[in-house]
Amino acid sequence: xxxxxxxxGGLVQPGRSLKLSCAASGxxxxxxxxxxxxxxxxxxxEWVASISTGGGNTYYRDSVKGRFTISRDNAKNTQYLxxxxxxxxxxxxxxxxxxxxxxxxxxxQGVMVTVSS
Amino acid sequence: DIVMTQGALPNPVPSGESASITxxxxxxxxxxxxxxxxxxxxxxxxxxxxxxxxxxxxxxSGVSDRFSGSGSGTDFTLKISSVEAEDVxxxxxxxxxxxxxxxxxxxxxxxx
Numbered sequence: 001x002x003x004x005x006x007x008x009g010g011l012v013q014p015g016r017s018l019k020l021s022c023a024a025s026g027x028x029x030x031x032x033x034x035x036x037x038x039x040x041x042x043x044x045x046e047w048v049a050s051i052s053t054g055g056g057n058t059y060y061r062d063s064v065k066g067r068f069t070i071s072r073d074n075a076k077n078t079q080y081l082x083x084x085x086x087x088x089x090x091x092x093x094x095x096x097x098x099x100x101x102x103x104x105x106x107x108x109q110g111v112m113v114t115v116s117s
Numbered sequence: 118d119i120v121m122t123q124g125a126l127p128n129p130v131p132s133g134e135s136a137s138i139t140x141x142x143x144x145x146x147x148x149x150x151x152x153x154x155x156x157x158x159x160x161x162x163x164x165x166x167x168x169x170x171x172x173x174x175x176x177x178s179g180v181s182d183r184f185s186g187s188g189s190g191t192d193f194t195l196k197i198s199s200v201e202a203e204d205v206x207x208x209x210x211x212x213x214x215x216x217x218x219x220x221x222x223x224x225x226x227x228x229x
Contacts, residue, residue: 035218045166045209047218061217095165102172102213103156107165 002026002106004096009111012086020081022096022108030054030074033099036081038092039110046092050099051079063089086115119144119212123221129229130200138195138224140210145190146173154214157186157195160223161206170195171213202228 008020022034036048049070050059058070067086072079079096091114097104124139146154157170168177170186173193183198197204205228210221 044222045211045220047220050216050218059216102152102154103168103177103211104158104166105168105177107167109165 002098004098004106004108006094006096006108006111009094009113011114011116013117014087014115016086017082017084018086018113019083020094020096020111020113022079022081024077024079024096024098027098029072029077033101034070034072034079035097035099035104036070036079037095037097037104037107038090038113039095040092043092048094049081083113086113088115091115118217119146119215119219121210121212121219121221123208123210123224126224126226128225129227131229132201133199136197136200136204136226138197138208138210138226140188140193140195140221142191142193142212144214146212146214147190148214153188153190154212155186155188155193156211156213157184158209158211159204159206160209161203164206166209169208197226200226200228204228 003025005023012018035050039045051070055072067084069082093110095110096108098106120143122141130136153173155173158166160166174186185196207223207225209223
């Protein structure tokens with residue numbers, strides 16, 4: 001059974017950093033691209049970043065470029081999202097998703113990130 | 118960015134009736150390979166989104182045949198025949214043609 005379990009969320013002050021992790025199981029992690037998608041009540045679902053199978057190709061939405069870094073460790077079956085210089089508008093539930101062109105076929109349960117002083 | 122715009126449903130929908138959800142993209146999602154890169158997801162209350170339809174009309178594994186997708190390059194419809202209690206939630210369309218991947222604002226389905 002495919003499982004994606006996010007961790008690392010919480011309350012953080014503006015300008016600070018947070019690192020999310022997504023532990024994958026039930027499939028050959030290194031064969032799949034991965035992604036982070038966030039959700040807020042006002043903006044709905046927003047794709048944040050994607051990473052290729054080997055980690056060599058990464059893609060970001062403009063609003064997080066230069067602040068967020070997506071990465072993966074195929075030996076640990078885990079992907080990460082390093083979030084720096086956090087802003088209040090980054091407050092959201094962050095989902096880890098398995099990415100197989102042309103869709104996201106499995107999603108984690110999500111982890112909340114709140115950016116507030 | 119490709120903007121995805123979803124229509125509303127005349128809620129609540131009577132159980133057993135059909136429901137159609139519309140989605141429009143600001144750019145054609147028809148790829149040169151002949152496939153249309155439009156997905157549909159359902160987010161049930163308290164759950165994560167789940168994939169229903171990809172390539173505009175292909176049902177994902179395990180998805181009921183009560184769900185069907187259709188459309189053109191920019192106008193799409195998700196039809197749910199004989200709506201059931203388990204269909205309640207918010208439906209999202211998404212384009213997978215370009216980065217950034219973008220979603221529609223969601224369409225809520227309530228059951229009568």
